[in-house]
Amino acid sequence: MRAAAFASFGGPEVLRVMELPEPQAGPGQVRVHVKSAGVQHFDCAVRSGWKPAYGLEVKLPQIPGNEFAGIVDQVGEGVNGFTVGSQVLGYSLLNSYAEYVVVGEDQLVSKTVTMSWEEAGGLTGNGQGAHIALKAIGVGPGYTVLINGAAGSLGSIAVQLAKEWGAKTVIGTASEGNHAFIRSLGAIPVTYEAGLSDRLRQLAPDGIDAAFDTAGGEGLHAAVELVKDRNRVCTFYAYDLIEELGFRVVRGERSAARLAELVDLHLKGRLQIHIRQVFPLSQAGEAHRALETRHGRGKIVLMID
Template identity: 75%
Template sequence: MKAAAFSVFGGPEVMRLMEVPDPHAGPGQVRVRVKAAGVQHYDCAIRGGWTPSYGVKVELPQIPGNEFAGIIDEIGDGVTGFELGSEVLGFALLNCYAEYVVVGADQIVEKPAGMTWEEAGGLTGNGQGAYMALEAIGVGPGDTVLINGAAGSLGSIAVQLAKAWGAETVIGTGSERNHDFIRSLGAIPVTYEEGLAERLRKLAPEGIDCTFDTAGGEGLDAAVALVPDKMRVCTFFAYDRIEELGLRIVRGDRSAARLAKLVELHAEGKLHLHIRQTFTLEQAGDAHRAIESRHGRGKIVLRVD
């Protein structure tokens, strides 16, 4: 099969289109013919030489990618609830930038007909990340919520989840060119620039209850200054500042049950994944350059077929 992989650690230029052996489903597993695979900063970190401390063994040449959507074409012994030809979306820790991926049957859910392949391929990672973060900081009815970096793939999902969970006011930081997009998600846009904390006080005179940070910088500093309970501030960006700022560490494993809830919200019209740009497998290096620029709005996805 064809796959986008790297044989040495380095920048986006090390990504290559390769021919690798076809994987096959074992007991409890399915093989999926991939139609789309999401691109995340996690993938870029792996490519750059970072190895997570849990559940991952990087072996060169390595295929990155941790979210996908496609069609089941092989089913291992003991799998129930899915059939050959089932359209699914799911997650893995590696190996999704490929024509085929093998995962456990507990790592996939059915793809609804109304969800595009690009949306399905890019939902799992950022969707579950945003869900875990907002759940950890207790977003709920009546809250005023700040999402720092609201136009990105992670932040834009977080805005929509906060609204779906009953937040009264959602404020989203972003570059001025992204303000219309942030408004379309249901949030009040505000720029990152100096003096952010004072502008936030004017926008939310009764205070900000909780914050999810995806961009660091001025937005995170403002959140720490304005949110009374630091356990209701979560960052998925400035990990090196968590201890210094006294914030909670949010970790968790992805699950099919949580993914199914996200799919349900999409079916209800409460969650939409904005696709910023699509690339082919051969263009995986370009996709990594695009996401590492940290500019733009929404999700970057590889189309595999």
């Protein structure tokens, strides 16, 4: 099968299309003919040589990619929820930048007809990440919430979930060119520059109850300054500062149930998945390069087929 993989660690240039053996579905597993795969910072970090604390095994040549959508073409013994031809989206820590990926049945949900392949391939990682983060900081009815880096894929989904879960006010930091987009999601946009804390006090005179950081910088420091309870602040960016700033480490398991909840919100028109840019599999390295600029609005996706 064709796959975008790397045989050595390094920059985006190490990613190239290779011919690798097709995986086969075992008991309880499903093989998916991949149509689209989302591009995540996690993928870039693994490609660069980062090894997460939970012991992910990387074997060179390695196919990155931890979210995908496609059509089931093989089911293993004991699989009851899906059949050949089922349209699905799902997740796997690795191996999604390929024509075929094999995962457990419990890592898939059905794709709706209202969701494009680009949207389906790009929902799982950032969608579940935002869900995990906002649950961890307890966002709920009446809250005033700060999302730092609100225009990116992770931040924009977090804005929408905060509104969906009853937040009274959602404030999103973003560059000025993305302010109209932030407003369209139901949040109040504010620029990152120096003096952010003062601008936030004007926007939220009664205080900020919780903050989710996806961008670091001034926004993270403002969250530290303005949110009284550090347990109500979460970062998915400045991991090296968590201990210094007194945050708790937020981890959560992705699940089919959580993913199904997000798919249902999209079906009901209450969750947008903004696609920033689509690349063919042959340009996976360029997709990584674009993502690593950390500029831009929404999700980057690879189209495999």
